[in-house]
Amino acid sequence: MSRRFTSIKRRKSRQSTTTETVASQHDMPINYSVKENLSQVMETLGHSNDIVSRQFKIGKDNPLEALILFTDGLVDKDLVHNFIMKTLMIDVREVDLGEQITKEEVNFLEIIKDCSLPGAELSEISTFEELYENLLAGETILMLDGYSEALVVGSRGWEQRGIQEPSSEQVVRGPKDGFTETLQTNTALIRRRIKDPNLWIETQNIGKKTQTGVAIAYLNGVVDDGVVKEVKTRLKKINIDSILESGYIEQLIQDETFTPFPTINYSERPDAISAGILEGRVAILVDGTPFALLVPSLFVDFFQSPEDYYQRSDISSLVRLLRFFAFFLALLTPSAYIAVTTFHQEMIPTTLLISIAAQREGVPFPAYVEALIMEITFEILREAGIRLPRAVGSAISIVGTLILGQAAVEAGIVSAIMVIVVSLTAISSFVSPSYNMSFSVRLIRFLFMTLAATFGLFGIILGIIVMVMHLTSLRSFGIPYLSPMGPFNTEDQKDSLVRMPLQMLENRPRLINQKDIKREKGQNQKPPKPSK
Incomplete structure (x- = not known):
């Protein structure tokens, strides 16, 4: 037993020694020799062609050897050439550095940082780990022979996309600028x-x-x-x-x-x-x-658009209620059709029932299979329209839907009323301003269709109860997902299902904010009426 414990201790000691060796390699200090530093950097980076190095001398009589390192494509080359290289190679060449370098109390690296380089972002590093982190992030590294520290000069300047209107969240009224990749x-x-x-x-x-x-x-x-x-x-x-x-x-x-x-x-x-x-x-x-x-x-946030606050409150409230209505249409329309036509035919008016029965006379599939075929087909067309080039994608999705729908009806695979139901469902799913919420509806819709085909309207009601119970159990960073409806907050109802006028939105959401509640410190007063 003692030998076993001894071997375990030795194994742990070797593992810790290996770990310390790897950590020491990452934290290796920068060498005093510029040539050794260049060799170490190029060997570590595999002599990559995008790593640009330039060795030069600073000064005239007693020149000091220096090294510049930067990553091609990530830096502003004009800044590197005109404000770093030109300053150190030309503007400082008339300065005799011999006497200053021989003095031990003089740190020439500090002189360059404080008096020579005009860049606003300057910092010192002392390890290779810091060197790689800054070099590969688009900064320029300056090293001097005889110094174990290096200067990091801010020089990021890669090609980037300009500020454009967001393609996924377009509005009629509001700012047209959007975030970029920088x-x-x-x-x-x-x-x-x-x-x-x-x-x-x-x-x-x-x-x-x-x-x-x-x-x-x-x-x-x-x-x-x-x-x-x-x-x-x-x-x-x-x-x-x-x-x-x-x-x-x-x-x-x-x-x-x-x-x-x-x-x-x-x-x-x-x-x-x-x-x-x-x-x-x-x-x-x-x-x-x-x-x-x-x-x-929160749940209500996914039905709100920035444009709601740029329009009048009555228009914004109507559009917001329309979004909630479209959410339930996209979620329940196919399942409601399946449940009513399969189990609850007595709920359909007689004239409409005869029309539906006449359309479904030659359809070989039950309503559930019919709806499943159409929904899956439409999902395939929608994904194809997204992945294809923009000029072709819209045409493929529209033409493909029309041709397939008409051909399926003429072939007797599906009924015309099912094409109407699926089209209404698809259009309703596009009303939501949040893509990730509309994708959730597309996923849950198939579960409701299965419940409707199995239990009818009772299955739909059961699914709604389970969905609401699941929503009440969710949290977003500790905040109840269904707030301000659950738990109910009267004050926050001013900006949930509807939006009240801006004069009445004087408080921030209470469950999200607990400190500075008031948006406006004073009382909202109506403007005086103009005199006649």
Whole structure:
């Protein structure tokens, strides 16, 4: 037994020694020799062609050997050539550095940082781990012979897409700018709208291989501190190699994994994200994607559009109620048709029943199979229209639907009334301003169709009860998913199913925000009537 314990101890000691060796290699300090540093960097990066190195000398009589490193395609070359290379090679060449370098109390690296380079973003690094992190992020590295530290000069300047109108969230009235794939541009678009010093933006890198920049933005003094702490905790727990899109973050930090309903909302509109921040929510922006996350997100949020607040309250309320009605149409229309035609024919007027029976006379399938065929066919056409090129996709989806629907009716595979039911269902699913909620409806619709084919209207009612029970059990960062309906909050009903006039929306959502409730500190007074 003693020998066994001794071997286990030795094995653990060897494992710890190996771990310490790997960690020491990552934290290896920068060498004093420029040539050794260049050799180490190029060997580690596999002599990649996009890593550009340039060795040159600074000074005239007693020149100092220097090295510039940057990644081609990630830097602004004009800045590197005109403000770094030109400054160090030409503007400083008349300075005699011999006497200064020989003095031990003089740190020439500090002289360059304080007096020579005009860049605003300058920092010192001392390890190769910091060097690789900054070099591969688009910064320029400056190393001097005889110094174990290096300078990081901010020089990011890659090609990027310009600010354009969001293609997935188009509005008739409202701003036309949208987020891009650059994190700094996205945070600037939010800063442009919220010019408050309490708007805090914190950035961190997530992903061992990608080192993707992730920023959280919130309004200090308005947001709930517990929500901010929970967001930071969940982001810190992410241990993954790559973050390529905000969908990675959404899946890794959501409250419930196995649910068809989205608990985190996303948008590529800066005005929508800014409005959420002003309500006391936390925005999560990911470098490389125009879609920003917004937490916590409630069920009613997925039926609201930024345009609701740019129109009059009566118009916005009508459109919002229409969205909820379309949600139930997209969810229950096929199942209601199956239940009524299969089990509850007495609920159909006699004239309509005779018409339906005449249409279904030559159809060989029951209503459930008929609806299943049409729904699956339409889903295939919809996915094909999305994946195909834009110029071809719309034509394929429209023409394919018309031709297949007409051909199926003429062939006697489906009835004409079923084509109407499926078309109404498809059109209703497009009314929702949130794509992820419409996708949830498309998924749950098949479950309701199965329940309707098995138990009729009783199955539909049972499915609705189970769905509501599931919705009440969901949370979004600790906030009940069905609020303000469950738990019921009278004050927040002003901006849930309908939207009251802006003069009446003086309070922020109470369950989301617990500190700075009032949007307007004073009383809302009506403007005086003009004198005759």
